[in-house]
Amino acid sequence: MYPIGTPGRPWTSADVDSWRALQAPVRSYAADVLTAVERLGTRYDVLQYGTAGGHPLRALRSRDWRADEPAALVTGGVHGYETSGVLGALRFAEEEAGRPNLLVAPCVSPWAHERVQRWNADAVDPNRSFRTASPTPEAAALTALVDELDVPWLVHVDLHETTDTDESEFRPALAARDGVAFVPGHIPDGFYLVDDSANPQPAFQQAIIAAVAEVTHIAPADEHGEIIGSPVVAPGVIEYDFAKLGLCAGITGARFTTTTEVYPDSPRATPEQCTAAQVAAARAALQYAAAHTG
Numbered sequence: 001m002y003p004i005g006t007p008g009r010p011w012t013s014a015d016v017d018s019w020r021a022l023q024a025p026v027r028s029y030a031a032d033v034l035t036a037v038e039r040l041g042t043r044y045d046v047l048q049y050g051t052a053g054g055h056p057l058r059a060l061r062s063r064d065w066r067a068d069e070p071a072a073l074v075t076g077g078v079h080g081y082e083t084s085g086v087l088g089a090l091r092f093a094e095e096e097a098g099r100p101n102l103l104v105a106p107c108v109s110p111w112a113h114e115r116v117q118r119w120n121a122d123a124v125d126p127n128r129s130f131r132t133a134s135p136t137p138e139a140a141a142l143t144a145l146v147d148e149l150d151v152p153w154l155v156h157v158d159l160h161e162t163t164d165t166d167e168s169e170f171r172p173a174l175a176a177r178d179g180v181a182f183v184p185g186h187i188p189d190g191f192y193l194v195d196d197s198a199n200p201q202p203a204f205q206q207a208i209i210a211a212v213a214e215v216t217h218i219a220p221a222d223e224h225g226e227i228i229g230s231p232v233v234a235p236g237v238i239e240y241d242f243a244k245l246g247l248c249a250g251i252t253g254a255r256f257t258t259t260t261e262v263y264p265d266s267p268r269a270t271p272e273q274c275t276a277a278q279v280a281a282a283r284a285a286l287q288y289a290a291a292h293t294g
Helices: 013-021 029-040 083-095 110-115 137-149 164-178 202-212 271-291
Strands: 044-052 055-062 071-076 102-105 153-161 192-196 237-240 256-262
Touching: 013 164, 029 044, 029 055, 029 083, 029 110, 044 137, 055 110, 055 137, 071 083, 071 137, 071 271, 083 102, 083 153, 083 256, 083 271, 102 137, 153 271, 192 202, 202 237, 202 256, 202 271, 256 271
Parallel strands: 071 102, 071 153, 153 256, 192 237
Antiparallel strands: 044 055, 055 102, 192 256
């Protein structure tokens, strides 16, 4: 039984307060992210697009930004505990400095990053909150930035992880918060992608899978032909409806969109491989999109 709340009853505001009181910072957003963003500011325009949880939200935008040209967005840290998403976004920005019309938001959820958490300070999942009248400042601020830039978005890559703590902590917490029974699941061993079921781009997803397979292993389907409860539509690929679920990867309306999922707890993958896989995925996505536009 989860230690907060009453079984069968959704959390009250007092339960949320109790949960928040347990979430102590264990790492520094300023040291991990803002320092790197400041360093990259010599090659990018640094945009402060809002605040959340007492932290400034910053993004990197290409210096030669053109409002009439196709643009690409790479996001990381929508879930604060997904470390390689943040590190991968920052490394990608460093390696791809000079690429035109690139926007990188490396850590969408600073409060959660510091506490290695999935939710924000109000026990709300930012990656179910990218919708009109968003309940989270993290999602609302990024959505407003995308809308304000008003460019023809071509590609969006949202960098995530699936970890053992999804099963040991975050899914049990979700069940407790919502007052429902926890149903155990399965954590896939390897990298996989989530495509948009409302705008599937199978060749795009497979180009990313091929690039990542040179860095780390791809998650196989389970005995039911699924990954985390969803049918595998191609090797290493499942589908969600991005807009319906309020997922970050759906905010631009771009033609080419994907959510990456790295498995950092695998005995077959190192932290460096996980970060490199995120970079490889983002690079392959932008290369494929550029080659198939016209």
